[in-house]
Amino acid sequence: MRRVAVLGVGVTKFGKHDRTSGELFAEAAVEALADAGIEPRQVQALYYGNVVGGETEKQLHTGPQAASILGIPGVPTTRIETACASSHAAFRHAVMEIGAGVSDVVLVGGGERVLNVTTEESTEYFAYASDATWEQTLGLTFPGVFALIARAHMTKYGTTEEQMAAVAVKNHHHGTLNPKAQFQKEITVEQVMRSPKVADPLKLYDCCPFSDGGAAVVLVSEDIARGRRRAIWVLSSAAASDFMLLGDKRDLSRVPATERAAAAAYRDAGCGPEDVDVATEGLGLFEAGTGGVAAEKGWTSLGGKVPVNPSGGLKAKGHPIGATGAAQVAEIVTQLRGEAGPRQVDGARTGLVHTLGGNTATVCVSLLGRE
Amino acid sequence: MRRVAVLGVGVTKFGKHDRTSGELFAEAAVEALADAGIEPRQVQALYYGNVVGGETEKQLHTGPQAASILGIPGVPTTRIETACASSHAAFRHAVMEIGAGVSDVVLVGGGERVLNVTTEESTEYFAYASDATWEQTLGLTFPGVFALIARAHMTKYGTTEEQMAAVAVKNHHHGTLNPKAQFQKEITVEQVMRSPKVADPLKLYDCCPFSDGGAAVVLVSEDIARGRRRAIWVLSSAAASDFMLLGDKRDLSRVPATERAAAAAYRDAGCGPEDVDVATEGLGLFEAGTGGVAAEKGWTSLGGKVPVNPSGGLKAKGHPIGATGAAQVAEIVTQLRGEAGPRQVDGARTGLVHTLGGNTATVCVSLLGRE
Numbered sequence: 001m002r003r004v005a006v007l008g009v010g011v012t013k014f015g016k017h018d019r020t021s022g023e024l025f026a027e028a029a030v031e032a033l034a035d036a037g038i039e040p041r042q043v044q045a046l047y048y049g050n051v052v053g054g055e056t057e058k059q060l061h062t063g064p065q066a067a068s069i070l071g072i073p074g075v076p077t078t079r080i081e082t083a084c085a086s087s088h089a090a091f092r093h094a095v096m097e098i099g100a101g102v103s104d105v106v107l108v109g110g111g112e113r114v115l116n117v118t119t120e121e122s123t124e125y126f127a128y129a130s131d132a133t134w135e136q137t138l139g140l141t142f143p144g145v146f147a148l149i150a151r152a153h154m155t156k157y158g159t160t161e162e163q164m165a166a167v168a169v170k171n172h173h174h175g176t177l178n179p180k181a182q183f184q185k186e187i188t189v190e191q192v193m194r195s196p197k198v199a200d201p202l203k204l205y206d207c208c209p210f211s212d213g214g215a216a217v218v219l220v221s222e223d224i225a226r227g228r229r230r231a232i233w234v235l236s237s238a239a240a241s242d243f244m245l246l247g248d249k250r251d252l253s254r255v256p257a258t259e260r261a262a263a264a265a266y267r268d269a270g271c272g273p274e275d276v277d278v279a280t281e282g283l284g285l286f287e288a289g290t291g292g293v294a295a296e297k298g299w300t301s302l303g304g305k306v307p308v309n310p311s312g313g314l315k316a317k318g319h320p321i322g323a324t325g326a327a328q329v330a331e332i333v334t335q336l337r338g339e340a341g342p343r344q345v346d347g348a349r350t351g352l353v354h355t356l357g358g359n360t361a362t363v364c365v366s367l368l369g370r371e
Numbered sequence: 372m373r374r375v376a377v378l379g380v381g382v383t384k385f386g387k388h389d390r391t392s393g394e395l396f397a398e399a400a401v402e403a404l405a406d407a408g409i410e411p412r413q414v415q416a417l418y419y420g421n422v423v424g425g426e427t428e429k430q431l432h433t434g435p436q437a438a439s440i441l442g443i444p445g446v447p448t449t450r451i452e453t454a455c456a457s458s459h460a461a462f463r464h465a466v467m468e469i470g471a472g473v474s475d476v477v478l479v480g481g482g483e484r485v486l487n488v489t490t491e492e493s494t495e496y497f498a499y500a501s502d503a504t505w506e507q508t509l510g511l512t513f514p515g516v517f518a519l520i521a522r523a524h525m526t527k528y529g530t531t532e533e534q535m536a537a538v539a540v541k542n543h544h545h546g547t548l549n550p551k552a553q554f555q556k557e558i559t560v561e562q563v564m565r566s567p568k569v570a571d572p573l574k575l576y577d578c579c580p581f582s583d584g585g586a587a588v589v590l591v592s593e594d595i596a597r598g599r600r601r602a603i604w605v606l607s608s609a610a611a612s613d614f615m616l617l618g619d620k621r622d623l624s625r626v627p628a629t630e631r632a633a634a635a636a637y638r639d640a641g642c643g644p645e646d647v648d649v650a651t652e653g654l655g656l657f658e659a660g661t662g663g664v665a666a667e668k669g670w671t672s673l674g675g676k677v678p679v680n681p682s683g684g685l686k687a688k689g690h691p692i693g694a695t696g697a698a699q700v701a702e703i704v705t706q707l708r709g710e711a712g713p714r715q716v717d718g719a720r721t722g723l724v725h726t727l728g729g730n731t732a733t734v735c736v737s738l739l740g741r742e
Contacts, residue, residue: 001471020504054425054499058507061454061500061615064732068615074631076610077733078460079452083432089449093464100372100471128425129432133391136429239447244432244439260445361435362448 001099004234005225006368008036008218009330014318015182016115017212021053021322022062024214025111026069028323032107032216032330040070043218044103046077047094049087049110050322055125056117066111075107081322083129085239085357086110087215088325088364092237094219095366104224108329109216112320122210126321129358131244143207145246145359147199152252154201156289161201163292165192168205168315170301175312177302177343182211182318208313213320215327232333235350235367236268244361257363258283258354265352265365276367277348278335279308280328280355283365302343310335310343325355325364336370372470375605376596377739379407379589380701385689386553387486388583392424392693393433395585396482397440399694403478403587403701411441414589415474417448418465420458420481421693426496427488437482446478452693454500456610456728457481458586459696459735463608465590466737475595479700480587483691493581497692500729502615514578516617516730518570523623525572527660532572534663536563539576539686541672546683548673548714553582553689579684584691586698603704606721606738607639615732628734629654629725636723636736647738648719649706650679651699651726654736673714681706681714696726696735707741 010031012024019027025048033040046067053059063077082089087110094106114122127141153159169189175181187205195204225231240260243249249256262284266272273284285306286294294300300308311317311331314324332351334340353366381402383395390398396419404411421433430436434448453460458481465477485493498512524530540560546552558576566575596602611631614620620627633655637643644655656677657665665671671679682688682702685695703722705711724737 001473051431052425054423054496057503058499059503060422060452060496061729061732063453064612064729065502065615067612068619068732073612073614073619073732074627075612076632077453077612078464078610081431081450081452082434082448093449093467096464096467096471096473099473100467102372102467102470125425128429131436132428132430239449241435241438241444241446241448243444244436248439248444256445261447358432358435361432361439361444 002101003222004095004098004219005222005231006217006234006329006333007220007225007228007231008032008038009333010035011180011215011327011330012213013180014211014213014320020057021050021111021113022066022069024113024212025066025109025216028214029070029107029109029216032218036218038105038218040072042105043072043075043107045097045106046075047090047106047108048077048079049090049325050079051081051083051086051112052114052125056114082362083357084321085325085355085362085364086322088328088353088355089239091217091325091329091366092239092364095234095237098219098221104221106219107216108219108326109214110323110326111214112322113212114210115212119210134245143199143202147202148246149252150201156253159292161193162189163296164206165189166295168192170295171309171313171315174302174310174343175316178312178317181312181316182209183316208315208319211318211320213318213323215323215330217326217329230337232336232368232370235369236265237366238264238268239364242361244359246359254288255360255363257360258356261363261365265367269367271350275350276306276352277350278310278332278345279306279352280332283354302345307345310340310345328353328355332368336368373472374593375466375469375590376593376602377588377605377700377704378591378596378599378602379403379409380704381406382551382586382698382701383584384551385582385584385691391428392421392482392484393437393440395484395583396437396480396587399585400441400478400480400587403589407589409476409589411443413476414443414446414478416468416477417446418461418477418479419448419450420461420696421450422452422454422457422483423485423496427485453733454728455692456696456726456733456735457693459699459724459726460610462588462696462700462737463610463735466605466608469590469592475592477590478587479590479697480585481694481697482585483693484583485581486583490581505616514570514573518573519617520623521572527624530663532564533560534667535577536560537666539563541666542680542684542686545673545681545714546687549683549688552683552687553580554687579686579690582689582691584689584694586694586701588697588700601708603707604740604742606740607636608737609635609639610735613732615730617730625659626727626731626734628731629727632734632736636738640738642721642738646721647677647723648721649681649703649716650677650723651703654725673716678716681711681716699724699726703739707739
């Protein structure tokens with residue numbers, strides 16, 4: 001495949017918006033195109049992530065809608081839905097389109113709007129990413145999914161609730177350094193521990209919020225990127241899946257799809273976890289089971305061994321599900337360009353983006369690097 | 372890009388089923404894999420089309436679910452939703468993945484279940500493929516969309532209701548030759564003309580039914596296809612978009628996205644409309660405005676100049692929207708292999724697949740040929 005580079009990125013502020021998901025995407029896309037110095041008419045394809053548009057906005061077929069709002073109605077569009085990994089999957093397929101030589105300039109993005117419905121409704125719609133026959137019927141929703149996984153990790157490795165709280169504290173601190181984050185306030189381990197239980201052992205401050213938002217990334221071929229100082233190269237982009245049903249998984253404390261996707265991404269990029277300077281999610285970076293210790297000791301904080309989610313992550317930056325993957329790519333690109341301001345990871349040259357969808361059934365991992 | 376071939380196809384009977392869309396897809400996929408002589412464990416990726424699963428089955432994240440049901444939970448999956456063109460778009464992206472050299476064996480398919488909800492509900496959910504802000508609020512549903520388009524064609528070209536009825540009559544005749552078609556009975560122009568109005572000028576017998584069903588296609592690289600007598604080659608696969616809003620389109624009697632996608636597909640394949648022996652939808656095959664005459668004179672019937680939809684088409688075969696694109700590919704492959712039995716188009720060597728999504732805002736066109 002040909003080499004592919006990111007030339008521009010854009011994100012909206014995450015939080016509550018009184019605009020459609022397509023309009024939020026378009027705001028981010030205008031920013032990304034300007035950042036790339038690419039005219040809208042140069043865009044040859046749009047890969048678009050959106051998850052619950054059918055449920056919260058009565059809107060399917062969001063690809064051509066997003067393109068129309070942006071003013072490029074003629075480009076082929078593809079809406080991709082792989083739960084929370086949707087716009088990371090969109091990114092991966094756009095890399096393939098350019099890599100295959102089909103196009104030279106591809107726009108990737110996503111948009112999501114959920115704060116126009118009640119929390120009960122969005123909790124139900126998000127649960128559609130679990131199995132309707134065997135899981136939703138039991139009352140399982142996503143806080144429950146991740147509570148089961150957290151409990152398995154605690155049981156197997158001795159991870160503590162305080163260690164998990166340290167992840168939220170770290171992410172809230174990072175969020176204070178990100179003007180586009182949904183939450184921009186510090187919290188303490190004690191506050192997390194005292195917050196109401198959502199799904200034992202997860203408490204309110206452990207969980208990510210519901211968010212509206214949009215994100216976009218401009219991808220180009222090597223010919224176009226050459227000589228552009230701010231171009232960030234896609235070293236690899238991989239995906240893996242796993243059993244849809246939680247009940248089919250052998251060990252809830254691990255995420256086999258992450259392990260497989262990461263292995264493929266490292267292999268394709270010709271590097272390993274030791275080369276990663278900044279990540280949006282930790283994986284292969286610490287030994288299995290030591291993530292709790294890593295968070296507690298500050299190894300994943302800004303200034304630590306491998307800063308994870310300097311943006312504030314889904315926890316504090318927010319999580320507009322269809323836009324999250326593209327927003328993660330945008331953060332890592334910003335870090336690798338050295339343009340992250342107060343949340344800059346010093347000397348970052350290689351970054352990893354990891355996005356998990358649904359019951360850990362879809363995972364995308366991409367590696368990015370500066371020349 | 373590397374050359375890509377279809378090695379196997381499978382479809383369920385279309386109609387009412389008491390199974391989930393994922394199960395319907397899996398039935399078709401088992402048939403397609405057996406047809407290809409490919410083991411499930413050889414599949415490296417799944418591209419999956421599903422449209423209203425969130426609405427009719429409370430099921431999103433249908434990619435890994437479909438893979439799990441089929442027993443290949445580890446392969447990367449991508450759910451694509453471009454309204455009625457979803458699994459044709461899935462096909463196109465799978466061609467790109469193999470063309471780029473990323474994979475050698477890719478499964479494409481789709482599944483849809485809508486007959487578990489009322490006609491009123493499915494009519495509403497299908498309307499989500501039009502714009503929620505500017506079109507759904509006016510009460511526009513898809514029979515209305517196509518009624519407006521039909522009226523524009525009648526006004527501009529003098530196309531008559533009887534000519535349009537001839538399309539339905541032709542498709543019902545073809546459907547009687549297809550054991551998997553939802554409708555297997557002949558109808559007459561008089562019956563169409565007397566059937567109740569759905570959206571003037573379209574009557575009940577002009578319109579396609581709601582359908583449950585699944586379809587699957589196995590794609591492989593040239594190395595694997597070489598020497599396989601029943602392999603059918605993908606000559607090209609293209610897509611185009613158009614304005615989301617009907618009100619933004621300049622001339623409803625034409626479909627610019629079809630014209631652009633077809634031009635790209637012919638260009639990439641190095642051929643033209645004159646080379647097409649069998650098609651799932653007519654385009655570029657007759658002069659603009661003469662489609663009505665072509666249907667009336669039988670030019671698009673089996674035995675005519677260019678048989679269109681020998682399967683019975685969406686009208687008689689049925690239209691499980693997420694599965695339709697893959698099912699169209701399956702029909703053309705079957706025709707090009709000379710295995711279509713009583714509905715065989717004699718001597719078919721080149722076939723065209725055309726799928727339209729939503730308010731004519733997404734169109735995919737692929738050309739297939741035998742060696």
